[in-house]
Amino acid sequence: xxxxxxxxxxxxxxxxxxxxxxxxxxxxxxxxxxxxxxxxxxxxxxxxxxxxxxxxxxxxxxxxxxxxxxxxxxxxxxxxxxxxxxxxxxxxxxxxxxxxxxxxxxxxxxxxxxxxxxxxxxxxxxxxxxxxxxxxxxxxxxxxxxxxxxxxxxxxxxxxxxxxxxxxxxxxxxxxxxxxxxxxxxxxxxxxxxxxxxxxxxxxxxxxxxxxxxxxxxxxxxxxxxxxxxxxxxxxxxxxxxxxxxxxxxxxxxxxxxxxxxxxxxxxxxxx
Numbered sequence: 001x002x003x004x005x006x007x008x009x010x011x012x013x014x015x016x017x018x019x020x021x022x023x024x025x026x027x028x029x030x031x032x033x034x035x036x037x038x039x040x041x042x043x044x045x046x047x048x049x050x051x052x053x054x055x056x057x058x059x060x061x062x063x064x065x066x067x068x069x070x071x072x073x074x075x076x077x078x079x080x081x082x083x084x085x086x087x088x089x090x091x092x093x094x095x096x097x098x099x100x101x102x103x104x105x106x107x108x109x110x111x112x113x114x115x116x117x118x119x120x121x122x123x124x125x126x127x128x129x130x131x132x133x134x135x136x137x138x139x140x141x142x143x144x145x146x147x148x149x150x151x152x153x154x155x156x157x158x159x160x161x162x163x164x165x166x167x168x169x170x171x172x173x174x175x176x177x178x179x180x181x182x183x184x185x186x187x188x189x190x191x192x193x194x195x196x197x198x199x200x201x202x203x204x205x206x207x208x209x210x211x212x213x214x215x216x217x218x219x220x221x222x223x224x225x226x227x228x229x230x231x232x233x234x235x236x237x238x239x240x241x242x243x244x245x246x247x248x249x250x251x252x253x254x255x256x257x258x259x260x261x262x263x264x265x266x267x268x269x270x271x272x
Contacts, residue, residue, distance in 0.1 A: 005082040007075050007115035009066075012082055015116075024112055026095025030150040031105070032112075033057040037076075038239050039088040039120065044076055045270055046239070049207050054092060057146040063096055064111045079115055087120045089240060095149070123241035125260075129181065130249050131225055132157040132169040137179035139202035144179075147204065154182040166247070168236060170228065173202040178223040184236040184243075185209040188223050189259055191232070195221035207239045208267055217266060233259050242267045 004015040025031035035050045044050075051069050058065045067075065076090060093114040099106045135156045138144060157169035161182070170186070173179045179202030180186055186203070188195050194212065197203040198220040212218040228234055233256035234245040244260040245253060 004117070005079065006117075007079045007113070009113050012078065018114075020112065020114075021098045023098040023100075024095055025097065025099050025105070026093070026112060026149055029103070030148065031061075031099075032093060032095030032149045033061065033063065033147055034091055034093045034149060035147060036239060037090045037092070039080060039085065039090050039117070040270070042080060042086040043270075044073075044090060046207055046211070047073060047076070049210065050092075050239075053147070053205065053207070054094065057148070058094065060142055060146055061096075061148075062105065063094060064109065065094065066111055066113055075115060079117060083117050085117055085119065088117045089120050090115065090117050093149070120240075123243055125243060125264075126246045126255075127168055127236060127243040128166045128247040129168040129170050129236070129245055130161050130164050130166045131228075132160055132171050132182075134160045135171070137171040137173045137202035139173040139175075139179065139200060144202045145199055145205060151183075157182045165250075170225075170248070171202070172225065175201075176225070177201055178225060178228060179203055181236045184238045184241075186223060186228075187212070187218060187235040187237055187242075187263060188221075188227060188231045189233040189235075189256060190221070190227065194218040194259075194263065195223060197221070197223050206237070208237045208242070212263065212266060215266065217263070229253060232256050235260050235263055237263065237267065239267075 005012050006015050008018050035054045037050050038045045095112045097110040097112050135153045161169040168181050171179050179197050185206040196218050199205050232254050236243050242264040
């Protein structure tokens, strides 16, 4: 980290010299959003989809996005070159900026934009999980559709999973249906059809999820905990990985490596 360069607001900056104002609302209140991108061969994958989702989240929260898409791509390219990275994970973090004490945002805010990179580390192709008992996904909250800086529910779920000897947790919504994992969408093979929970059930509108739906490789469907136990295959996927679920609540479940690989091929494809 000592030698890493970041992008802060409008320019490159050594990570060791970066400063975030203590009154930044992203730090004090989680008032912001983020996007995580996969960098392969020196190029960001599906950057247009990520930037579109960033702008949708910003609009929902009334945040100002300080760069155009072209300026974002220039900043990303400049940062990757500075860090000599061709295979990486890149994160864009956008906050409302500084503000006085209290919840109501200032009338005129000056956003903070931070872009950071890290070497890409491939996840294992298989994973274990539990059905989370300590928190639930609120499908009625607008935040269920936004990649906000508040990930405390996911942190609670992941801590529970670790305490129960698993790697991840499946969050149910307020009705008791499966919504998503702590940081991934659910893909459930029922018969010959890959299904995924609807956004209305609390699923984050993920980039991989959107691409699979657009290509008619998956369809939205209500998914119950029992569906997870009886499905032909269950995968947890996001823009960085597609992992096949092998154990749920300590029980072996059905797997289909060939079917999972078909989804993984879409994940690894550079097309939109």
